[in-house]
Amino acid sequence: xxxxxxxxxxxxxxxxxxxxxxxxxxxxxxxxxxxxxxxxxxxxxxxxxxxxxxxxxxxxxxxxxxxxxxxxxxxxxxxxxxxxxxxxxxxxxxxxxxxxxxxxxxxxx
Numbered sequence: 280x281x282x283x284x285x286x287x288x289x290x291x292x293x294x295x296x297x298x299x300x301x302x303x304x305x306x307x308x309x310x311x312x313x314x315x316x317x318x319x320x321x322x323x324x325x326x327x328x329x330x331x332x333x334x335x336x337x338x339x340x341x342x343x344x345x346x347x348x349x350x351x352x353x354x355x356x357x358x359x360x361x362x363x364x365x366x367x368x369x370x371x372x373x374x375x376x377x378x379x380x381x382x383x384x385x386x387x388x
Contacts, residue, residue: 280373282366289362296355303348310341 317334 280369282369285362285366285369289359289366292355292359292362296352296359299348299352299355303345306344307341310337310344314338 314334314337317337
C-alpha cells in the first residue's frame, strides 16, 4: 500500500475544505450585497412592507447554501481523518510484519 498517496489525498481534502470556506464567504458577500441592492430604495423587511420579495429569498438561499457548505466541510474533514487513520494502520501493520519477518530464524541463516 502506498501510504504517501493516502496522505496526499487527505491533505488535498483539507485544502479543498479551505477553498470551500473561501467560496462560501464570497457567496455570502454577494448575496448580502444583492439583497441590500434590491432593498436600497424600499422600506426593507417583509415584502408587504415594501421590500423586494427577491431580496428575502436571496437571504434564505444564502442560509441554505451556508448549511450545505457546513455539511460538505464536515464530510471532507471526516474523509480526511479516516484517510490519515488508514495510513497509520497500514504503516503500523507494515512495521509489525517487517519485525515479524526479521525475527523468523531459518536453517539457512
